[in-house]
Amino acid sequence: MAGPLDGMKVVEIGVAMAGPFCSMTLGDYGAQVIKVERIGVGDDSRYWGEGFHGVLAGYYACTNRNKRGIAVDLKNPEGAALVRRLVDQADVLVDNYRVGALARAGLDYEQLRETNPRLIYCSISGFGATGPLSKRPANDLFMQAYTGGMSLTGEPDGGPVKMGPSVCDVTAGMMATIGVLLAVEARHRTGRGQRVDTSLLEGQISMLGQHLTRLFATGEPPTRTGSAGLGGNPTYRAFEACDGWLVIACFNDRMFRDLCTVLDQQSWVTDERFQSNSSRTEHRDFLAAAIAQIIAKQPTAHWLEHFEAAGVPCSPINTLDRLVREEQLQARECLVDIDLPGLGSMRMGGLPVKLSETPGSVALHPPRLGQHTEVVLREIGLSASDIANLAERGVVATDAGWSAPNVPANASH
Incomplete structure:
Protein backbone atom coordinates (compact mmCIF):
# COMPACT_ATOMS: atom_id res chain seq x y z
CA MET A 1 0.00 0.00 0.00
CA LEU A 208 10.81 22.46 29.17
CA GLY A 209 7.14 23.39 29.55
CA GLN A 210 6.55 22.02 33.06
CA HIS A 211 9.86 23.36 34.33
CA LEU A 212 9.19 26.84 32.96
CA THR A 213 5.70 26.83 34.44
CA ARG A 214 7.17 25.94 37.82
CA LEU A 215 9.67 28.80 37.50
CA PHE A 216 6.94 31.32 36.69
CA ALA A 217 4.70 30.03 39.48
CA THR A 218 7.31 29.99 42.25
CA GLY A 219 10.03 32.34 41.08
CA GLU A 220 12.57 29.61 41.84
CA PRO A 221 14.50 27.87 39.03
CA PRO A 222 14.21 24.06 39.17
CA THR A 223 17.42 22.24 40.02
CA ARG A 224 18.88 18.79 39.44
CA THR A 225 17.01 16.01 41.21
CA GLY A 226 18.90 13.01 39.84
CA SER A 227 16.54 10.27 38.72
CA ALA A 228 13.65 11.77 40.71
CA GLY A 229 10.89 13.66 38.96
CA LEU A 230 10.23 17.39 39.10
CA GLY A 231 10.10 18.40 42.75
CA GLY A 232 11.99 15.35 44.01
CA ASN A 233 9.11 12.93 44.61
CA PRO A 234 10.72 10.14 46.72
CA THR A 235 8.57 7.42 45.12
CA TYR A 236 9.36 8.47 41.53
CA ARG A 237 13.05 7.70 41.05
CA ALA A 238 15.72 5.03 40.66
CA PHE A 239 16.64 2.57 43.39
CA GLU A 240 19.37 -0.05 43.59
CA ALA A 241 18.33 -3.66 44.18
CA CYS A 242 20.87 -6.23 45.29
CA ASP A 243 21.67 -7.12 41.65
CA GLY A 244 21.01 -3.96 39.65
CA TRP A 245 19.04 -0.76 39.27
CA LEU A 246 15.33 -0.19 38.73
CA VAL A 247 12.91 2.71 38.76
CA ILE A 248 9.67 3.02 40.67
CA ALA A 249 7.31 5.54 39.07
CA CYS A 250 4.66 6.03 41.76
CA PHE A 251 2.87 9.36 41.28
CA ASN A 252 -0.50 9.26 43.07
CA ASP A 253 -2.02 8.25 46.39
CA ARG A 254 -3.40 4.93 45.16
CA MET A 255 0.00 3.87 43.86
CA PHE A 256 1.62 4.93 47.13
CA ARG A 257 -0.74 2.75 49.13
CA ASP A 258 0.02 -0.19 46.82
CA LEU A 259 3.73 0.50 47.14
CA CYS A 260 3.40 0.38 50.93
CA THR A 261 1.72 -3.02 50.65
CA VAL A 262 4.52 -4.43 48.47
CA LEU A 263 7.16 -3.04 50.84
CA ASP A 264 5.23 -4.29 53.89
CA GLN A 265 5.06 -0.80 55.34
CA GLN A 266 1.35 -0.38 56.07
CA SER A 267 2.08 2.20 58.76
CA TRP A 268 3.16 4.63 56.06
CA VAL A 269 -0.37 4.67 54.65
CA THR A 270 -1.72 6.40 57.78
CA ASP A 271 1.39 8.41 58.61
CA GLU A 272 0.42 12.06 58.33
CA ARG A 273 3.80 12.84 56.77
CA PHE A 274 2.94 10.78 53.69
CA GLN A 275 -0.69 11.65 52.90
CA SER A 276 -0.09 13.41 49.59
CA ASN A 277 2.56 13.86 46.92
CA SER A 278 3.44 17.25 48.36
CA SER A 279 3.82 15.97 51.93
CA ARG A 280 5.81 12.95 50.76
CA THR A 281 8.07 15.29 48.81
CA GLU A 282 8.49 17.45 51.90
CA HIS A 283 9.83 14.39 53.72
CA ARG A 284 11.60 12.97 50.68
CA ASP A 285 15.01 12.43 52.29
CA PHE A 286 13.64 10.12 54.98
CA LEU A 287 11.20 8.28 52.70
CA ALA A 288 13.62 7.79 49.81
CA ALA A 289 16.28 6.44 52.16
CA ALA A 290 13.82 4.07 53.83
CA ILE A 291 12.60 2.72 50.48
CA ALA A 292 16.19 2.34 49.23
CA GLN A 293 17.10 0.27 52.28
CA ILE A 294 14.23 -2.14 51.63
CA ILE A 295 14.77 -2.39 47.86
CA ALA A 296 18.45 -3.23 48.36
CA LYS A 297 17.55 -6.48 50.13
CA GLN A 298 16.02 -8.25 47.11
CA PRO A 299 16.96 -8.79 43.44
CA THR A 300 15.41 -6.80 40.61
CA ALA A 301 13.22 -9.70 39.44
CA HIS A 302 11.57 -9.93 42.86
CA TRP A 303 10.53 -6.30 42.81
CA LEU A 304 9.41 -6.34 39.17
CA GLU A 305 7.09 -9.27 39.88
CA HIS A 306 5.55 -7.78 43.01
CA PHE A 307 5.18 -4.21 41.78
CA GLU A 308 3.67 -5.35 38.48
CA ALA A 309 1.13 -7.48 40.37
CA ALA A 310 0.25 -4.45 42.49
CA GLY A 311 -0.13 -2.11 39.52
CA VAL A 312 2.79 0.13 40.45
CA PRO A 313 4.96 1.14 37.46
CA CYS A 314 8.41 -0.38 37.88
CA SER A 315 11.11 -1.09 35.32
CA PRO A 316 14.69 -2.27 35.25
CA ILE A 317 17.11 0.34 33.95
CA ASN A 318 17.95 -1.46 30.75
CA THR A 319 21.11 -1.17 28.79
CA LEU A 320 20.46 -0.93 25.06
CA ASP A 321 21.72 -4.45 24.38
CA ARG A 322 19.12 -5.74 26.82
CA LEU A 323 16.40 -3.48 25.45
CA VAL A 324 16.70 -4.78 21.89
CA ARG A 325 16.01 -8.32 23.12
CA GLU A 326 12.66 -7.34 24.63
CA GLU A 327 9.69 -9.14 23.06
CA GLN A 328 7.66 -5.93 23.00
CA LEU A 329 10.05 -4.38 20.50
CA GLN A 330 9.61 -7.37 18.21
CA ALA A 331 5.82 -7.26 18.56
Whole structure:
Protein backbone atom coordinates (compact mmCIF):
# COMPACT_ATOMS: atom_id res chain seq x y z
CA MET A 1 0.00 0.00 0.00
CA ALA A 2 1.15 3.55 -0.71
CA GLY A 3 2.14 5.64 2.28
CA PRO A 4 0.11 8.68 3.35
CA LEU A 5 2.64 11.05 1.74
CA ASP A 6 2.88 9.16 -1.54
CA GLY A 7 3.44 11.64 -4.38
CA MET A 8 5.01 14.32 -2.17
CA LYS A 9 8.42 15.45 -3.46
CA VAL A 10 10.99 16.64 -0.94
CA VAL A 11 14.43 18.14 -1.48
CA GLU A 12 16.72 18.09 1.55
CA ILE A 13 19.77 20.31 1.87
CA GLY A 14 20.75 19.24 5.34
CA VAL A 15 23.47 17.82 7.54
CA ALA A 16 23.80 15.93 10.81
CA MET A 17 20.52 15.23 12.61
CA ALA A 18 17.69 17.79 12.70
CA GLY A 19 17.07 18.37 8.97
CA PRO A 20 17.82 14.81 7.87
CA PHE A 21 15.56 13.46 10.65
CA CYS A 22 12.66 15.57 9.35
CA SER A 23 13.05 14.55 5.70
CA MET A 24 13.63 10.90 6.64
CA THR A 25 10.36 10.88 8.57
CA LEU A 26 8.56 12.25 5.51
CA GLY A 27 10.28 9.59 3.40
CA ASP A 28 9.34 6.81 5.82
CA TYR A 29 5.70 7.59 5.13
CA GLY A 30 5.86 7.76 1.37
CA ALA A 31 7.45 11.04 0.29
CA GLN A 32 10.07 10.94 -2.46
CA VAL A 33 13.16 12.53 -0.87
CA ILE A 34 16.25 13.76 -2.70
CA LYS A 35 19.21 14.53 -0.43
CA VAL A 36 21.68 17.11 -1.78
CA GLU A 37 25.25 16.67 -0.51
CA ARG A 38 28.61 18.30 -1.09
CA ILE A 39 30.96 16.73 -3.62
CA GLY A 40 33.70 14.66 -2.04
CA VAL A 41 32.54 15.34 1.53
CA GLY A 42 28.81 14.87 1.70
CA ASP A 43 26.99 15.17 4.99
CA ASP A 44 29.58 15.51 7.77
CA SER A 45 27.80 12.80 9.75
CA ARG A 46 28.98 10.21 7.21
CA TYR A 47 32.20 10.17 9.24
CA TRP A 48 30.86 10.20 12.81
CA GLY A 49 31.07 7.08 14.92
CA GLU A 50 31.29 3.39 14.22
CA GLY A 51 29.96 2.13 10.94
CA PHE A 52 28.12 -0.77 9.35
CA HIS A 53 30.58 -3.01 7.50
CA GLY A 54 33.19 -0.30 7.90
CA VAL A 55 31.67 2.03 5.30
CA LEU A 56 28.45 3.50 6.66
CA ALA A 57 28.54 5.51 9.90
CA GLY A 58 25.70 4.73 12.27
CA TYR A 59 25.00 8.41 12.90
CA TYR A 60 24.45 8.99 9.18
CA ALA A 61 22.53 5.76 8.67
CA CYS A 62 19.97 6.46 11.39
CA THR A 63 18.59 9.57 9.68
CA ASN A 64 19.09 8.99 5.96
CA ARG A 65 17.14 5.93 4.86
CA ASN A 66 14.33 6.29 2.29
CA LYS A 67 16.24 8.96 0.34
CA ARG A 68 17.95 9.24 -2.99
CA GLY A 69 21.24 11.10 -2.85
CA ILE A 70 22.96 13.46 -5.26
CA ALA A 71 26.30 15.28 -4.96
CA VAL A 72 26.37 18.86 -6.25
CA ASP A 73 28.67 21.87 -5.86
CA LEU A 74 26.24 24.56 -4.65
CA LYS A 75 28.99 27.19 -4.80
CA ASN A 76 29.08 26.71 -8.56
CA PRO A 77 26.24 28.67 -10.24
CA GLU A 78 25.52 25.71 -12.51
CA GLY A 79 25.20 23.40 -9.51
CA ALA A 80 22.89 25.82 -7.72
CA ALA A 81 20.78 26.13 -10.88
CA LEU A 82 20.39 22.34 -11.06
CA VAL A 83 19.13 22.21 -7.48
CA ARG A 84 16.76 25.07 -8.18
CA ARG A 85 15.29 23.03 -11.04
CA LEU A 86 14.72 20.19 -8.59
CA VAL A 87 13.07 22.51 -6.07
CA ASP A 88 10.83 24.01 -8.75
CA GLN A 89 9.27 20.55 -9.08
CA ALA A 90 9.18 19.85 -5.35
CA ASP A 91 6.53 20.21 -2.67
CA VAL A 92 8.94 20.70 0.22
CA LEU A 93 12.49 21.92 0.80
CA VAL A 94 14.12 21.01 4.13
CA ASP A 95 17.18 23.04 5.14
CA ASN A 96 19.18 23.05 8.36
CA TYR A 97 22.18 25.06 7.25
CA ARG A 98 23.07 28.26 9.08
CA VAL A 99 20.57 31.10 8.56
CA GLY A 100 21.33 32.85 5.27
CA ALA A 101 23.74 30.21 3.94
CA LEU A 102 21.53 29.09 1.05
CA ALA A 103 20.70 32.65 0.01
CA ARG A 104 24.19 32.97 -1.44
CA ALA A 105 23.30 30.18 -3.85
CA GLY A 106 19.96 31.76 -4.74
CA LEU A 107 18.12 29.06 -2.78
CA ASP A 108 16.42 31.17 -0.12
CA TYR A 109 12.64 31.11 0.29
CA GLU A 110 12.01 34.54 -1.25
CA GLN A 111 13.68 33.55 -4.51
CA LEU A 112 12.35 30.01 -4.72
CA ARG A 113 8.71 30.88 -4.13
CA GLU A 114 8.76 33.14 -7.18
CA THR A 115 8.92 30.13 -9.47
CA ASN A 116 7.22 27.63 -7.12
CA PRO A 117 4.50 29.38 -5.10
CA ARG A 118 3.30 26.03 -3.72
CA LEU A 119 6.68 25.33 -2.14
CA ILE A 120 6.83 24.63 1.59
CA TYR A 121 10.27 25.79 2.68
CA CYS A 122 11.21 24.30 6.04
CA SER A 123 14.18 25.92 7.78
CA ILE A 124 15.68 24.45 10.95
CA SER A 125 18.35 26.51 12.68
CA GLY A 126 19.88 26.93 16.10
CA PHE A 127 17.97 30.03 17.17
CA GLY A 128 15.36 30.62 14.46
CA ALA A 129 15.39 32.96 11.47
CA THR A 130 14.91 36.19 13.45
CA GLY A 131 16.29 37.78 16.59
CA PRO A 132 19.77 38.89 17.68
CA LEU A 133 21.18 35.34 17.76
CA SER A 134 19.60 34.13 14.52
CA LYS A 135 22.93 33.73 12.69
CA ARG A 136 24.80 32.20 15.60
CA PRO A 137 25.75 28.55 15.07
CA ALA A 138 24.46 25.96 17.51
CA ASN A 139 24.41 22.20 17.91
CA ASP A 140 22.87 19.70 20.30
CA LEU A 141 25.33 20.00 23.18
CA PHE A 142 25.45 23.77 22.87
CA MET A 143 21.66 24.02 23.02
CA GLN A 144 21.31 21.59 25.92
CA ALA A 145 23.51 24.01 27.85
CA TYR A 146 21.95 27.25 26.55
CA THR A 147 18.35 26.25 27.26
CA GLY A 148 19.08 24.93 30.74
CA GLY A 149 18.35 21.29 30.08
CA MET A 150 21.77 20.35 31.43
CA SER A 151 21.11 22.32 34.61
CA LEU A 152 18.25 19.89 35.30
CA THR A 153 20.18 16.72 34.43
CA GLY A 154 22.46 14.89 36.88
CA GLU A 155 22.64 14.23 40.59
CA PRO A 156 21.92 17.09 43.03
CA ASP A 157 25.44 17.03 44.42
CA GLY A 158 27.13 16.61 41.04
CA GLY A 159 27.78 18.73 37.99
CA PRO A 160 25.47 19.26 35.01
CA VAL A 161 25.21 16.33 32.61
CA LYS A 162 24.41 16.11 28.91
CA MET A 163 21.29 14.06 28.20
CA GLY A 164 22.26 10.86 26.40
CA PRO A 165 20.19 11.14 23.20
CA SER A 166 20.51 14.14 20.88
CA VAL A 167 17.32 15.60 22.31
CA CYS A 168 17.73 19.09 20.83
CA ASP A 169 18.35 17.83 17.29
CA VAL A 170 15.64 15.18 17.33
CA THR A 171 13.01 17.45 18.88
CA ALA A 172 13.75 20.15 16.32
CA GLY A 173 13.39 17.55 13.56
CA MET A 174 10.06 16.43 15.01
CA MET A 175 8.80 20.01 15.24
CA ALA A 176 9.88 20.59 11.65
CA THR A 177 7.97 17.51 10.51
CA ILE A 178 4.86 18.75 12.29
CA GLY A 179 5.35 22.17 10.72
CA VAL A 180 5.63 20.70 7.22
CA LEU A 181 2.44 18.69 7.67
CA LEU A 182 0.60 21.74 9.03
CA ALA A 183 1.70 23.71 5.97
CA VAL A 184 0.59 20.89 3.66
CA GLU A 185 -2.85 20.94 5.28
CA ALA A 186 -3.06 24.72 4.87
CA ARG A 187 -2.03 24.40 1.22
CA HIS A 188 -5.01 22.13 0.60
CA ARG A 189 -7.21 25.16 1.32
CA THR A 190 -5.13 28.06 0.02
CA GLY A 191 -3.16 26.48 -2.83
CA ARG A 192 -0.06 28.31 -1.57
CA GLY A 193 3.05 27.16 0.19
CA GLN A 194 4.72 28.97 3.06
CA ARG A 195 7.86 29.10 5.12
CA VAL A 196 8.16 26.79 8.13
CA ASP A 197 10.67 28.27 10.60
CA THR A 198 11.71 26.29 13.68
CA SER A 199 14.85 25.79 15.72
CA LEU A 200 16.72 23.78 18.30
CA LEU A 201 15.90 26.58 20.75
CA GLU A 202 12.13 26.36 20.28
CA GLY A 203 12.10 22.58 20.35
CA GLN A 204 13.72 22.71 23.79
CA ILE A 205 11.38 25.43 25.04
CA SER A 206 8.50 23.06 24.21
CA MET A 207 10.19 20.24 26.15
CA LEU A 208 10.81 22.46 29.17
CA GLY A 209 7.14 23.39 29.55
CA GLN A 210 6.55 22.02 33.06
CA HIS A 211 9.86 23.36 34.33
CA LEU A 212 9.19 26.84 32.96
CA THR A 213 5.70 26.83 34.44
CA ARG A 214 7.17 25.94 37.82
CA LEU A 215 9.67 28.80 37.50
CA PHE A 216 6.94 31.32 36.69
CA ALA A 217 4.70 30.03 39.48
CA THR A 218 7.31 29.99 42.25
CA GLY A 219 10.03 32.34 41.08
CA GLU A 220 12.57 29.61 41.84
CA PRO A 221 14.50 27.87 39.03
CA PRO A 222 14.21 24.06 39.17
CA THR A 223 17.42 22.24 40.02
CA ARG A 224 18.88 18.79 39.44
CA THR A 225 17.01 16.01 41.21
CA GLY A 226 18.90 13.01 39.84
CA SER A 227 16.54 10.27 38.72
CA ALA A 228 13.65 11.77 40.71
CA GLY A 229 10.89 13.66 38.96
CA LEU A 230 10.23 17.39 39.10
CA GLY A 231 10.10 18.40 42.75
CA GLY A 232 11.99 15.35 44.01
CA ASN A 233 9.11 12.93 44.61
CA PRO A 234 10.72 10.14 46.72
CA THR A 235 8.57 7.42 45.12
CA TYR A 236 9.36 8.47 41.53
CA ARG A 237 13.05 7.70 41.05
CA ALA A 238 15.72 5.03 40.66
CA PHE A 239 16.64 2.57 43.39
CA GLU A 240 19.37 -0.05 43.59
CA ALA A 241 18.33 -3.66 44.18
CA CYS A 242 20.87 -6.23 45.29
CA ASP A 243 21.67 -7.12 41.65
CA GLY A 244 21.01 -3.96 39.65
CA TRP A 245 19.04 -0.76 39.27
CA LEU A 246 15.33 -0.19 38.73
CA VAL A 247 12.91 2.71 38.76
CA ILE A 248 9.67 3.02 40.67
CA ALA A 249 7.31 5.54 39.07
CA CYS A 250 4.66 6.03 41.76
CA PHE A 251 2.87 9.36 41.28
CA ASN A 252 -0.50 9.26 43.07
CA ASP A 253 -2.02 8.25 46.39
CA ARG A 254 -3.40 4.93 45.16
CA MET A 255 0.00 3.87 43.86
CA PHE A 256 1.62 4.93 47.13
CA ARG A 257 -0.74 2.75 49.13
CA ASP A 258 0.02 -0.19 46.82
CA LEU A 259 3.73 0.50 47.14
CA CYS A 260 3.40 0.38 50.93
CA THR A 261 1.72 -3.02 50.65
CA VAL A 262 4.52 -4.43 48.47
CA LEU A 263 7.16 -3.04 50.84
CA ASP A 264 5.23 -4.29 53.89
CA GLN A 265 5.06 -0.80 55.34
CA GLN A 266 1.35 -0.38 56.07
CA SER A 267 2.08 2.20 58.76
CA TRP A 268 3.16 4.63 56.06
CA VAL A 269 -0.37 4.67 54.65
CA THR A 270 -1.72 6.40 57.78
CA ASP A 271 1.39 8.41 58.61
CA GLU A 272 0.42 12.06 58.33
CA ARG A 273 3.80 12.84 56.77
CA PHE A 274 2.94 10.78 53.69
CA GLN A 275 -0.69 11.65 52.90
CA SER A 276 -0.09 13.41 49.59
CA ASN A 277 2.56 13.86 46.92
CA SER A 278 3.44 17.25 48.36
CA SER A 279 3.82 15.97 51.93
CA ARG A 280 5.81 12.95 50.76
CA THR A 281 8.07 15.29 48.81
CA GLU A 282 8.49 17.45 51.90
CA HIS A 283 9.83 14.39 53.72
CA ARG A 284 11.60 12.97 50.68
CA ASP A 285 15.01 12.43 52.29
CA PHE A 286 13.64 10.12 54.98
CA LEU A 287 11.20 8.28 52.70
CA ALA A 288 13.62 7.79 49.81
CA ALA A 289 16.28 6.44 52.16
CA ALA A 290 13.82 4.07 53.83
CA ILE A 291 12.60 2.72 50.48
CA ALA A 292 16.19 2.34 49.23
CA GLN A 293 17.10 0.27 52.28
CA ILE A 294 14.23 -2.14 51.63
CA ILE A 295 14.77 -2.39 47.86
CA ALA A 296 18.45 -3.23 48.36
CA LYS A 297 17.55 -6.48 50.13
CA GLN A 298 16.02 -8.25 47.11
CA PRO A 299 16.96 -8.79 43.44
CA THR A 300 15.41 -6.80 40.61
CA ALA A 301 13.22 -9.70 39.44
CA HIS A 302 11.57 -9.93 42.86
CA TRP A 303 10.53 -6.30 42.81
CA LEU A 304 9.41 -6.34 39.17
CA GLU A 305 7.09 -9.27 39.88
CA HIS A 306 5.55 -7.78 43.01
CA PHE A 307 5.18 -4.21 41.78
CA GLU A 308 3.67 -5.35 38.48
CA ALA A 309 1.13 -7.48 40.37
CA ALA A 310 0.25 -4.45 42.49
CA GLY A 311 -0.13 -2.11 39.52
CA VAL A 312 2.79 0.13 40.45
CA PRO A 313 4.96 1.14 37.46
CA CYS A 314 8.41 -0.38 37.88
CA SER A 315 11.11 -1.09 35.32
CA PRO A 316 14.69 -2.27 35.25
CA ILE A 317 17.11 0.34 33.95
CA ASN A 318 17.95 -1.46 30.75
CA THR A 319 21.11 -1.17 28.79
CA LEU A 320 20.46 -0.93 25.06
CA ASP A 321 21.72 -4.45 24.38
CA ARG A 322 19.12 -5.74 26.82
CA LEU A 323 16.40 -3.48 25.45
CA VAL A 324 16.70 -4.78 21.89
CA ARG A 325 16.01 -8.32 23.12
CA GLU A 326 12.66 -7.34 24.63
CA GLU A 327 9.69 -9.14 23.06
CA GLN A 328 7.66 -5.93 23.00
CA LEU A 329 10.05 -4.38 20.50
CA GLN A 330 9.61 -7.37 18.21
CA ALA A 331 5.82 -7.26 18.56
CA ARG A 332 5.76 -3.57 17.64
CA GLU A 333 8.34 -3.88 14.84
CA CYS A 334 10.47 -1.27 16.58
CA LEU A 335 13.57 -2.55 14.78
CA VAL A 336 14.07 -3.07 11.05
CA ASP A 337 16.74 -4.75 8.95
CA ILE A 338 17.91 -2.97 5.81
CA ASP A 339 19.92 -4.55 3.01
CA LEU A 340 23.14 -2.84 1.93
CA PRO A 341 23.76 -4.21 -1.58
CA GLY A 342 27.03 -6.04 -1.83
CA LEU A 343 27.76 -5.73 1.88
CA GLY A 344 25.06 -7.34 3.99
CA SER A 345 22.42 -5.88 6.25
CA MET A 346 22.14 -3.37 9.04
CA ARG A 347 19.63 -3.11 11.87
CA MET A 348 18.18 0.18 13.07
CA GLY A 349 15.14 1.72 14.69
CA GLY A 350 11.84 1.22 12.85
CA LEU A 351 8.91 3.52 12.14
CA PRO A 352 7.41 5.05 15.30
CA VAL A 353 3.84 5.56 14.03
CA LYS A 354 1.69 2.67 12.84
CA LEU A 355 -1.08 3.54 10.36
CA SER A 356 -3.73 0.91 9.64
CA GLU A 357 -4.63 1.96 6.07
CA THR A 358 -1.54 3.77 4.74
CA PRO A 359 1.46 2.41 6.63
CA GLY A 360 4.97 3.67 6.13
CA SER A 361 7.86 1.44 5.11
CA VAL A 362 11.63 1.32 4.67
CA ALA A 363 12.24 1.02 0.96
CA LEU A 364 15.70 2.55 0.44
CA HIS A 365 18.98 2.16 2.30
CA PRO A 366 20.94 5.34 3.16
CA PRO A 367 22.47 6.46 -0.13
CA ARG A 368 26.08 6.27 -1.10
CA LEU A 369 27.51 9.72 -1.79
CA GLY A 370 26.23 10.72 -5.23
CA GLN A 371 24.48 7.39 -5.72
CA HIS A 372 21.44 8.82 -7.53
CA THR A 373 22.96 11.90 -9.18
CA GLU A 374 22.63 10.52 -12.67
CA VAL A 375 19.09 9.18 -12.41
CA VAL A 376 17.77 12.30 -10.66
CA LEU A 377 19.29 14.64 -13.23
CA ARG A 378 17.91 12.50 -16.03
CA GLU A 379 14.47 12.98 -14.47
CA ILE A 380 14.72 16.76 -14.84
CA GLY A 381 15.73 16.52 -18.46
CA LEU A 382 19.51 16.24 -18.62
CA SER A 383 21.07 13.81 -21.07
CA ALA A 384 23.81 11.33 -20.28
CA SER A 385 26.33 13.53 -22.10
CA ASP A 386 25.15 16.60 -20.15
CA ILE A 387 25.69 14.78 -16.87
CA ALA A 388 29.07 13.44 -17.93
CA ASN A 389 30.17 16.97 -18.86
CA LEU A 390 29.01 18.37 -15.49
CA ALA A 391 30.81 15.59 -13.65
CA GLU A 392 34.00 16.16 -15.62
CA ARG A 393 33.95 19.84 -14.63
CA GLY A 394 33.24 19.11 -10.94
CA VAL A 395 29.73 20.56 -10.87
CA VAL A 396 28.23 17.22 -9.86
CA ALA A 397 29.57 13.84 -8.78
CA THR A 398 28.15 10.42 -9.49
CA ASP A 399 28.15 7.21 -7.48
CA ALA A 400 31.61 5.99 -6.51
CA GLY A 401 30.30 2.83 -4.81
CA TRP A 402 30.82 1.62 -1.27
CA SER A 403 34.22 2.50 0.08
CA ALA A 404 35.63 3.23 3.51
CA PRO A 405 35.37 7.01 3.89
CA ASN A 406 38.42 9.17 4.27
CA VAL A 407 37.54 11.66 6.96
CA PRO A 408 37.95 15.22 5.65
CA ALA A 409 40.12 17.50 7.73
CA ASN A 410 37.17 19.80 8.46
CA ALA A 411 34.69 17.07 9.39
CA SER A 412 34.15 17.04 13.13
CA HIS A 413 31.39 16.58 15.67
